[in-house]
Amino acid sequence: MSAGTREGLTDREVEQPIRRGLRLAQFTVVYNIAEGVLAVIAGLLAALVSLVGFGADSGIEVAASVLVAIRLAARLRNAEAYEAK
Numbered sequence: 001m002s003a004g005t006r007e008g009l010t011d012r013e014v015e016q017p018i019r020r021g022l023r024l025a026q027f028t029v030v031y032n033i034a035e036g037v038l039a040v041i042a043g044l045l046a047a048l049v050s051l052v053g054f055g056a057d058s059g060i061e062v063a064a065s066v067l068v069a070i071r072l073a074a075r076l077r078n079a080e081a082y083e084a085k
Contacts, residue, residue, distance in 0.1 A: 015076065018072055018075055019076065019077055021068075022072040022073060022076070024070045025065050025066075025069035025072060026069060028061070028062075028065040029052055029062055029065045029066060029069065032058045032059075032061045032062045032065065033058070033062055035055070036055045036056070036057075036058030036059050036062065037055070037056045038055070039051055039052070039054045039058060040052055040055035040056070041055075042055075043055060061062050070083030
């Protein structure tokens with residue numbers, strides 16, 4: 001990345017929130033996997049379709065979080081290409 005971006009921010013000022021977002025996306029993936037597994041197990045044991053559905057919905061949230069993490073990681077690796085867009 002160059003010394004400054006279009007907004008006049010330094011590399012560090014641009015990189016810091018991206019790294020924070022990446023950590024949050026990673027945490028969200030781990031949390032939603034645990035939530036989904038526990039909800040599905042509890043739903044099967046209690047024979048509650050709604051709880052199993054809630055657990056399955058966590059899988060969708062995991063997929064979305066993984067996509068966000070991939071995009072943020074790519075931006076960290078190739079920041080100049082993103083700034084040129």
